[in-house]
Amino acid sequence: MTTRRGFLAGLVAAGALPTSGWADAGAPDYLAAALFPDGSYRLAGLRASGDMVFDLPLPGRGHAAAAHPSRPEAVAFARRPGRFALVIDCRTGQPIATLDAPEGRHFYGHGVFSRDGRMLFTTENDYDAGQGMIGLWDATRGYARIGEMFSGGVGPHDMVLMPDGETLAVANGGIETHPETGRAQLNLPFMAPNLTYMELDGGIEEQVTPPPGLHRNSIRHLALRGDGLLGFTMQWQGDVTTHPPLLGLHRRGSDPVFLAAPEVQQARLQGYAGSVAFSDDGSRIGFTAPRGGVLHLFDVASHAFATAHEIADVCGLGAGPSGFFFTAGTGLTGRLGRGRPAGVAQAGCQWDNHLVPVA
Template sequence: MTTRRTFLASLLAASAAPATGWAAVGDPSYLAAAKKADGSFVLVGLREGGEEAFRVPLPARGHAACAHPTRAEAVGFARRPGTYALVIDCISGEVLHELSAPEGHSFNGHGAFSADGTVLFTSEQVAEGSAGRVGIWDVEAGYARVSDFPTHGLGPHELRLMPDGQSLVIANGGIQTDAFDRNQLNIDTMQPNLSYVGFDGTLLEKIELEPDLHQNSIRHLALRPDGLVGFCMQWQGEEGAATPLLGLHRRGEAPVLCEAPLGDELVMKGYAGSVAFAGEGREIAITSPRGGRMHRFSDTGEFLGAVSRTDVCGLASHEGGYMASDGLGGLILVNGETPKPLRRAELAWDNHLIRIAG
């Protein structure tokens, strides 16, 4: 009998089938969802200088995407609770596969491929009760649904493949919502966590915040090649609280919470929308579209400074520091505290810039 463990082992030992690579669409470095002026939605590939490499349509508002490690294929996810996930040929714009979560599940906006591209992992939750699940999809069988395993928390959001290639780190937001709705039901009792999980669903390590921060929902992740994880948070408690919105963690160690000066923390309005390490990995930053701010920290947690930018949210590593995007169509390069404009598109960029590995 084939078990989930033996299935995954066989997939991860195989090589992905030859296919046209990212060079065929101009070697993009990033993926980003956006809204056009006419109200329609697209997924865009961007180069290091902010130039468009390709643009393909989406049926509704996108949230994040993940890129196949070798071929010009991306999976675009709807905003949670997701009603679609599309596998898109980024050369032709053709929708190769439309993924449907199992009955009673929803997609939660993020996913990740295995290192060799043979498995897709999707962030999901059970509609009733919001228990987190990781969906497993066989890429070489046309993205066939295989199984799922627990995220070990409620309301998961982003998940990332760890550098060992054999485990995931998962941001469990801790929030229970109505079935296929965004109404929050457990704010008084929520408990977010950062979970490290093996491909067979085994919980390897779980990090929870101190009790007075139990309403700080862990949402998005950044990952350095040496395994250092950055996680950003969104405060769900009383308005006006200046809670830390960024944490750093390395397996086997206690988390480090990164705090800005009080005035700077208040400007963020309790909301961090994206997180990324800088190009060389010696610093990390978070963005707040609500506050119009980007905060920079050292990789040991010291506050380095702030950059003001209206509606800034998308953030990703760049060889020159960071690339950031905003809801007004702007793309900027940040190196230190002085942003450099790259270009402006007639688009409203959505929450995330996703770096294509390569």
């Protein structure tokens, strides 16, 4: 296992300054995967205006992506249980590298760069051992795999780099799967999701788990506010007649807070939350529920439910001008401020699950 100290020393010797930035790729504000009318899967660069500045081919259905913090490079991840992650030069559309999951592993659709962009972290499934792993890839050496570390749980999905630049927050969904059984969930009676904070060399600093009555609430996706407040969404694997909270807030060293809408609105979610994001000013948090065709908003300070907006097949969500920017499987992109959602563009594609902000 490569130590963090040794890795950083190697980077000093091997690193080079970037020669171009995201402006050279059309200055996108977000990355998003989509299915196009010709049957191709692509990774697109979007502006908050709704303009698509590039669309680049993928070998299969994409899920989320990781945007390099300085260079116009994107890592597009396959939808789980996928084995490919494609590194693309977004200026030219040419592949830079293909990351193949090691034998006995598959990707979970998410990854994140270190603050300096020299290291990529990927969430992975060690499916024979039934545990989650974080893959380590050296972006200064053609994205060579240099090691791995335990994710702190089972089924790691989303992951973010905390504001200190030294800590990863990992959403361990708690659900065991195996490629031989597709997306079948193998451990629902005793699944144990958690939110794990870990050092970049694998040391676990803090773990947060839902209360026993919510142990079937799989923690899936994360949103980070600049002051370190973490938002997380969940997907319920329990009794379909109950409608537990699907949104949580957590600050390190504190207990998590679970937020829910009134029962009528909560039931509409069908136990499934998609993307989550803080508003541009951090005062609100929203999440999408594509199965219910709704977007829920909450006030962060009071934890109060604010409103629900009906948007067919909405899933991608990010901070945007005066609030939020969203995408939907219908091809719609739009903005959401303090009033009603407003569509800004209608693309000829089906947007997939997530919007990834570009630094």
